Amino acid sequence: MVGEVPGVLWSPVSGSDHAPLVLMSHGGGLHKKTPALMARAHDAVTTHGFTVAAIDAPGHGDRPRTVEDEQARADLRQAMAAGETERVESITVRYGTALAERAVPEWQATLDALQQLPEIGTEAPIGYGGGITLGTGIEIPLTAIEPRITAAIFGGGFVVREALLEAARRITVPVQFLLPWDDEHVDRQSALALFDAFASKEKTLHANPGDHRTIRWFGVDDEFLVRHLGRAGDSCRLTHTKARWQAAASA
Amino acid sequence: MVGEVPGVLWSPVSGSDHAPLVLMSHGGGLHKKTPALMARAHDAVTTHGFTVAAIDAPGHGDRPRTVEDEQARADLRQAMAAGETERVESITVRYGTALAERAVPEWQATLDALQQLPEIGTEAPIGYGGGITLGTGIEIPLTAIEPRITAAIFGGGFVVREALLEAARRITVPVQFLLPWDDEHVDRQSALALFDAFASKEKTLHANPGDHRTIRWFGVDDEFLVRHLGRAGDSCRLTHTKARWQAAASA
Numbered sequence: 001m002v003g004e005v006p007g008v009l010w011s012p013v014s015g016s017d018h019a020p021l022v023l024m025s026h027g028g029g030l031h032k033k034t035p036a037l038m039a040r041a042h043d044a045v046t047t048h049g050f051t052v053a054a055i056d057a058p059g060h061g062d063r064p065r066t067v068e069d070e071q072a073r074a075d076l077r078q079a080m081a082a083g084e085t086e087r088v089e090s091i092t093v094r095y096g097t098a099l100a101e102r103a104v105p106e107w108q109a110t111l112d113a114l115q116q117l118p119e120i121g122t123e124a125p126i127g128y129g130g131g132i133t134l135g136t137g138i139e140i141p142l143t144a145i146e147p148r149i150t151a152a153i154f155g156g157g158f159v160v161r162e163a164l165l166e167a168a169r170r171i172t173v174p175v176q177f178l179l180p181w182d183d184e185h186v187d188r189q190s191a192l193a194l195f196d197a198f199a200s201k202e203k204t205l206h207a208n209p210g211d212h213r214t215i216r217w218f219g220v221d222d223e224f225l226v227r228h229l230g231r232a233g234d235s236c237r238l239t240h241t242k243a244r245w246q247a248a249a250s251a
Numbered sequence: 252m253v254g255e256v257p258g259v260l261w262s263p264v265s266g267s268d269h270a271p272l273v274l275m276s277h278g279g280g281l282h283k284k285t286p287a288l289m290a291r292a293h294d295a296v297t298t299h300g301f302t303v304a305a306i307d308a309p310g311h312g313d314r315p316r317t318v319e320d321e322q323a324r325a326d327l328r329q330a331m332a333a334g335e336t337e338r339v340e341s342i343t344v345r346y347g348t349a350l351a352e353r354a355v356p357e358w359q360a361t362l363d364a365l366q367q368l369p370e371i372g373t374e375a376p377i378g379y380g381g382g383i384t385l386g387t388g389i390e391i392p393l394t395a396i397e398p399r400i401t402a403a404i405f406g407g408g409f410v411v412r413e414a415l416l417e418a419a420r421r422i423t424v425p426v427q428f429l430l431p432w433d434d435e436h437v438d439r440q441s442a443l444a445l446f447d448a449f450a451s452k453e454k455t456l457h458a459n460p461g462d463h464r465t466i467r468w469f470g471v472d473d474e475f476l477v478r479h480l481g482r483a484g485d486s487c488r489l490t491h492t493k494a495r496w497q498a499a500a501s502a
Contacts, residue, residue: 202459202469204469205432208454219427219455
């Protein structure tokens with residue numbers, strides 16, 4: 001627990017001292033241990049020897065919901081049931097923006113706490129390791145103001161609002177942007193405008209066919225974070241098939 | 252020489268029997284042995300054990316120029332010198348289309364000839380290995396009608412005309428599409444429309460910042476052709492650091 005934010009930290013069994021720290025976020029309505037996030041975390045730990053941290057977004061997972069959370073969820077369910085697409089979009093944008101405003105300082109406090117751990121410290125390079133939709137909606141404003149994040153994997157799958165474009169224009173670290181090419185609920189042009197907005201000299205747009213719920217990714221550059229954060233020692237790589245999970249509440 | 256089309260074939264020193272055959276094309280105004288093409292060919296041969304074939308486009312490299320070629324080049328030089336952007340574009344589209352019409356049957360004849368070689372035969376899987384601009388303008392119509400090509404790396408950097416979109420809609424093999432994100436001479440939306448047009452279930456759009464003349468590619472999926480064509484035998488992989496070039500005119 002960091003204050004009231006429950007988090008989970010996954011580390012390789014050995015060789016994790018000052019290993020690159022990768023932050024991961026979950027999608028809207030999900031939580032820090034959803035199968036997709038766990039699979040990405042497992043891969044990052046066992047293949048690259050990274051340490052991975054995830055927290056529940058406000059009103060998600062193990063966290064209590066405020067009156068605002070309950071209201072937004074009820075409104076969203078009602079609008080979806082009624083097939084009111086525009087209302088779904090406007091609720092999603094408004095609630096997503098509010099969640100990001102609450103989540104950004106929480107992630108900063110989480111980073112402070114993680115850097116107090118001796119195996120992480122201030123030496124471990126830090127990157128954002130993906131999570132499209134709500135995760136990207138939170139991590140773009142976070143990366144825009146947080147110099148400790150030095151590389152980031154973002155993605156499409158949500159409605160792009162002007163504040164998000166403004167945050168993207170302040171980001172200069174290397175970015176990998178994963179775009180589901182056929183997202184029926186999201187305007188493709190707005191996602192392309194978001195990619196265009198990143199000020200990063202090194203940025204990659206990677207698109208594959210599919211909606212963000214059904215997409216199968218092909219040929220994604222798995223070495224992106226390794227190139228920018230480095231990797232843990234050789235001992236970790238050589239023993240990675242034997243690596244086991246260490247799940248623990250962070251500091 | 253294949254008829255009157257000069258070609259070059261690069262093979263690994265050993266283990267090349269029925270190795271995947273990768274076709275490569277050069278850009279407008281260039282030829283089959285330009286440094287960029289040679290570098291890609293060298294990498295394909297030494298890293299993956301592929302055999303690589305390249306030919307000069309009509310009116311390019313070692314080939315004689317027709318009156319039409321000379322006229323188009325003179326018109327293009329004049330329009331560029333005068334800064335007449337629209338005229339440059341219209342000449343490029345008209346001449347590029349004419350070149351593709353001449354080049355497609357030449358590539359088919361080249362494939363026929365290459366398949367007569369015992370080390371290639373009809374067993375070697377065949378892919379298109381890249382070359383944006385003019386190369387893609389030729390290879391898209393070729394791939395649309397040529398069932399022997401089972402995977403292709405295309406790219407942006409040229410004006411997309413309707414005939415090219417129609418050809419793209421007939422392509423169903425896996426496609427990797429490399430897009431220079433900031434091409435001052437090419438409309439980005441038309442390149443995105445071309446990617447959208449491919450009927451392939453497996454297609455990847457990969458974009459990096461830069462113009463097609465100055466772009467530096469990051470994190471491109473180098474295993475794309477290996478996944479779809481396979482690779483040469485282990486003996487080749489293990490000795491690839493010792494591989495030397497074999498350059499020879501094709502049959």
